[in-house]
Structure formats: structure tokens, C-alpha cells
Amino acid sequence: MAQPKQINAIAVGAVGAGLVFIWSGLRGSSVLSALQDIIRGNRPSGSQVHGISAQSGPTGDASTGVTGPGKQYCASVFGGPSDPGTGSRGYHGDNLNGTMSYAELGMGKAMGNLPYRQKLRITYKGKSVVAEKLDIGAGGAGCGGHARGIDLWYQTAQALGFDGLGVVSVEPVS
Known part of the structure; x- marks a missing residue:
């Protein structure tokens, strides 16, 4: 029986879970069996794992929503004088200036x-504001063990005393 050809490199991303696996040298393994190993929680046979990154934690999981x-x-944070490239229009054309608003990341699917x-009622270090979704965005790496799910319009961030990157609590408001 012929030995399957070596697979030199494979990269698999599971976006919803925020996982990225990169491995090489899958001698004697097919891509399908390697993927089945990963799904079962096993390391692919005959592989050398070069990097594993996880961005999602026990909360902030995109699969469950808010x-x-x-x-x-x-x-x-996005927008404002320190971010002139962003502009001030939301994804439906709303003028974001003067609003308490946010962008749901993952192109509108992160939460x-x-x-x-x-x-949403957004809380940061004991301060809360009610803001509405007027934009979406791509996102970035997580922080504090949580997936990056929300971009605060700079005026929303100012009202919370939020500067840069950090963990916030959110809950829906009717």
C-alpha cells in the first residue's frame, strides 16, 4: 500500500471559537483524519504543532451572543480626533457624532x-452607559481572557472613562 504524500503545511482556523492551529509534517495522515483528530480534541498524528492561539474564554463566546x-x-475604541481614518458614519449611514454608540465586531457577529x-448597557470599572449598535467592524485580538466583541465610539468610551483596550460587561436593554 502506498504511503500518502506528506502534507507540508496546514492552517486551520475555527473563527467562532477563536482558535488557530498550524502544523506541518503530517506523514501518513490525510487532511481529513487530521481534522477529525482536532475535532476529537487530539493532536493530529505525526504532526508538530508550531502555534496554538486561543482568544475566546468562558465568557464573551460569539456562539452564545449577549x-x-x-x-x-x-x-x-474607535473614531474621534485621534482616529481620523475611521470617519463618523455607521454601517447604515448614521452620523455617530454626539451619540452613545458601539460597533459589534466580527462584522456584526461577535456578540x-x-x-x-x-x-446595550455597557459597564466599565463601575460606570455604565446605554449605547446602541450603529456600526460593525472587523475586530482584533482579545484581552483579559475574553474575545474582542465590541468597539466603543470614542464619545461612549469617554463617558465610561475607557481608554484603549479593556474588558467591559454588557447586557441588553429594551
Whole structure:
């Protein structure tokens, strides 16, 4: 029986879980069996793992969405004078200036595909504001063991005393 050809490099990303696996040298293994090993939680046979990165934690999991009080996500800031390339229009054309607003990251899916204009109570270090979804964005690396799920419009961030990157709690508001 002929030995399967060596697979020199494979990269697999599971976006919803925030996992990235990169390995090489899968001698005697097919791509399918390697993927089955990963799904079962095993290291692929005959492989050398070069890097494993996990961004999602026990909270802020994109698969569950914002379902209850205190759901935590890594947050960042966008817009304003220090970010002139962003502009001031949301994804439906809303003028973001003067608003308490946010962007759901993962192109609008990081917190469960919240509807346009969904209001959230966002809390950071004891301060809270109610903001609405007026934009979406790509996202970035997580922080504090949480997936990056939300970008705060700079005026929303200012109201919270939030500067840069940090963990916030969110809950839906009717």
C-alpha cells in the first residue's frame, strides 16, 4: 500500500471559537483524519504543532451572543480626533457624532449578530452607559481572557472613562 504524500503545511482556523492551529509534517495522515483528530480534541498524528492561539474564554463566546447581565467582552475604541481614518458614519449611514454608540465586531457577529440599533448597557470599572449598535467592524485580538466583541465610539468610551483596550460587561436593554 502506498504511503500518502506528506502534507507540508496546514492552517486551520475555527473563527467562532477563536482558535488557530498550524502544523506541518503530517506523514501518513490525510487532511481529513487530521481534522477529525482536532475535532476529537487530539493532536493530529505525526504532526508538530508550531502555534496554538486561543482568544475566546468562558465568557464573551460569539456562539452564545449577549444573553444575560454581565456578559464580558474585550472592548476597544474607535473614531474621534485621534482616529481620523475611521470617519463618523455607521454601517447604515448614521452620523455617530454626539451619540452613545458601539460597533459589534466580527462584522456584526461577535456578540451573536445583534440587530441594528440594539441597545446595550455597557459597564466599565463601575460606570455604565446605554449605547446602541450603529456600526460593525472587523475586530482584533482579545484581552483579559475574553474575545474582542465590541468597539466603543470614542464619545461612549469617554463617558465610561475607557481608554484603549479593556474588558467591559454588557447586557441588553429594551
